[in-house]
Amino acid sequence: MRGYSVWQKNNPCGKRYPRLTGDISANALVIGGGIAGYLTAYMLARSGRKVALVEGYRLFSGTTGGTTAKITYHQGGIYPRLVKSSGISAARRYYEAQRAGMDELISLATEHNIDCSLSPIDGYIFSADGDEAQRIYAAMSDIGVRTELVRADTPVGSALAVRAEDQFIFDPLRFLRALPVGFEIYENTRVSRVDVEKKTAYTEEGSVHADMIVVATRFPIIDSHGSYIFRIRPSESYTIAVEGATLDATYLDAREDGLSLRPYDGGVTVGGLDRRTGTGDGHAFFALRAAAARMFGERRIAAEWSAQDCVTFDGVPYVGYYSPELRDVYVITGFGKWGMANSAVAARLVTDLADGRDNPFERLYSPARRRKGTFGAFLRNAARSAAYLIGGRLHFPLRGARSIEPGGGKVVRLHGKKRAVYKEPDGRLYAIDAMCPHLRAELRWNADSKTWDCPCHGSRFDRYGNLLSAPSVHSCKTHARLAAEEERNKKKKTDTSEADV
Ligand SMILES: Cc1cc2nc3c(=O)[nH]c(=O)nc-3n(C[C@H](O)[C@H](O)[C@H](O)COP(=O)(O)OP(=O)(O)OC[C@H]3O[C@@H](n4cnc5c(N)ncnc54)[C@H](O)[C@@H]3O)c2cc1C
Numbered sequence: 001m002r003g004y005s006v007w008q009k010n011n012p013c014g015k016r017y018p019r020l021t022g023d024i025s026a027n028a029l030v031i032g033g034g035i036a037g038y039l040t041a042y043m044l045a046r047s048g049r050k051v052a053l054v055e056g057y058r059l060f061s062g063t064t065g066g067t068t069a070k071i072t073y074h075q076g077g078i079y080p081r082l083v084k085s086s087g088i089s090a091a092r093r094y095y096e097a098q099r100a101g102m103d104e105l106i107s108l109a110t111e112h113n114i115d116c117s118l119s120p121i122d123g124y125i126f127s128a129d130g131d132e133a134q135r136i137y138a139a140m141s142d143i144g145v146r147t148e149l150v151r152a153d154t155p156v157g158s159a160l161a162v163r164a165e166d167q168f169i170f171d172p173l174r175f176l177r178a179l180p181v182g183f184e185i186y187e188n189t190r191v192s193r194v195d196v197e198k199k200t201a202y203t204e205e206g207s208v209h210a211d212m213i214v215v216a217t218r219f220p221i222i223d224s225h226g227s228y229i230f231r232i233r234p235s236e237s238y239t240i241a242v243e244g245a246t247l248d249a250t251y252l253d254a255r256e257d258g259l260s261l262r263p264y265d266g267g268v269t270v271g272g273l274d275r276r277t278g279t280g281d282g283h284a285f286f287a288l289r290a291a292a293a294r295m296f297g298e299r300r301i302a303a304e305w306s307a308q309d310c311v312t313f314d315g316v317p318y319v320g321y322y323s324p325e326l327r328d329v330y331v332i333t334g335f336g337k338w339g340m341a342n343s344a345v346a347a348r349l350v351t352d353l354a355d356g357r358d359n360p361f362e363r364l365y366s367p368a369r370r371r372k373g374t375f376g377a378f379l380r381n382a383a384r385s386a387a388y389l390i391g392g393r394l395h396f397p398l399r400g401a402r403s404i405e406p407g408g409g410k411v412v413r414l415h416g417k418k419r420a421v422y423k424e425p426d427g428r429l430y431a432i433d434a435m436c437p438h439l440r441a442e443l444r445w446n447a448d449s450k451t452w453d454c455p456c457h458g459s460r461f462d463r464y465g466n467l468l469s470a471p472s473v474h475s476c477k478t479h480a481r482l483a484a485e486e487e488r489n490k491k492k493k494t495d496t497s498e499a500d501v
């Protein structure tokens with residue numbers, strides 16, 4: 001998550017929690033303080049456990065802080081995809097799961113009387129050529145979901161669209177912060193290692209031993225089990241908040257990289273332009289602003305931010321046992337940008353598994369499942385990851401720090417070494433190791449969010465190399481000394497040659 005979302009700007013002050021110092025024990029440890037981890041901690045505590053939740057930074061500072069928070073079963077092309085890969089009954093089961101997740105969130109808001117702008121709203125999924133809208137409508141009809149195929153006046157023009165009534169929108173931060181906390185929370189407490197045999201997670205200044213561990217870090221952080229590095233891909237989206245714009249429904253372009261719009265108190269969010277993390281062209285916010293101006297006229301942009309999520313190959317999240325051999329470690333990941341209702345499903349499912357209760361969605365969400373028709377996507381992702389891992393090691397840049405624009409970043413040659421270098425607008429340089437601390441793919445500069453992103457599995461770092469997103473559990477090694485030497489050299493040099501180091 002980079003830049004502040006409209007929810008974060010409108011509700012800047014959440015309660016602060018201490019950092020973990022020392023060794024503690026709990027019945028259940030939840031790693032990750034996004035919506036998935038928080039709801040899971042809430043439900044595990046409700047079922048009678050002593051729960052500790054540890055968050056690497058601040059609660060809801062990850063993807064949850066940057067969501068567009070539609071609580072909906074109307075999720076792009078998921079139903080035709082599932083009908084094709086797994087049949088009508090699996091697609092219907094997925095729909096039932098979403099309904100259950102929606103009901104869970106709504107009843108929590110009602111039970112605790114939470115003021116979070118929760119409102120019912122119609123949702124439209126449109127496609128410019130109409131084909132995808134027809135496919136979605138046909139699949140939803142096949143599984144018995146009541147929707148309408150209509151010609152709609154969408155904000156981007158008239159288009160064939162599938163309309164579903166009674167979807168919901170809310171303010172996720174106001175909702176989550178108002179849920180009563182029945183568990184211990186530690187912020188600024190990053191888990192750097194999990195010993196699955198000892199069921200202990202180690203942090204910088206302490207450890208947590210627990211009977212069960214839930215990994216809800218968006219991208220799972222235990223690489224030794226589960227093969228998640230091959231089974232999910234990171235996808236980033238960009239969003240802007242257009243102040244004063246109005247809309248009476250939510251609109252989603254059926255194309256994966258199309259636009260998504262929803263109203264909020266005070267305006268409309270316009271987002272989309274999904275792409276694999278680390279492969280952006282640096283023009284996303286410009287493109288969103290231009291699109292918003294065409295739809296709503298020139299208006300003030302109240303916030304702009306980017307966030308990423310993990311995508312599975314069949315579109316269904318992985319929720320359940322981390323791997324077949326690890327029964328006391330659970331995983332929640334792969335929401336594919338549909339994590340609101342799905343987080344409630346996941347929290348309930350993990351709690352049921354831990355309590356030994358049957359859950360109707362266990363098989364559908366099982367991380368151990370195999371689905372037909374997903375092998376091609378698996379191979380393509382594995383090939384891309386391999387290319388990032390090998391290509392980065394073979395790449396040796398020839399250009400030096402002079403080639404970097406002020407305010408920009410680039411992987412360059414600095415004192416004979418490959419470094420990722422950010423140049424402040426005043427010319428100061430910050431050099432970090434160019435290879436991602438996770439599995440050492442080469443980092444890429446994201447000019448939109450001004451971050452160093454890893455296209456391999458989506459770890460992100462700020463311009464100075466501080467860790468922002470998993471799966472890495474470490475920040476980048478910095479090379480402040482090299483950058484300082486570079487500055488001194490630059491001052492001495494009268495020669496303006498490009499090969500300056
Ligand atoms: C732009 C965008 C729009 C979206 N819109 C919608 C929508 O309209 N409707 C919908 O249903 N879904 C939507 N989603 C998806 C939804 O927002 C996400 O699926 C959901 O927020 C993910 O929650 P999470 O708890 O899994 O992850 P996060 O919110 O990222 O939480 C994970 C937490 O784990 C912490 N962490 C990571 N590593 C460690 C560690 N080693 N130790 C301790 N803590 C750690 C992180 O700091 C982070 O806070 C959208 C997603 C995006 C990107």
Ligand code: FES
Pocket residue numbers: 436437438439440441454455456457458459471472
């Ligand atoms: S190598 Fe895995 S995130 Fe960078």
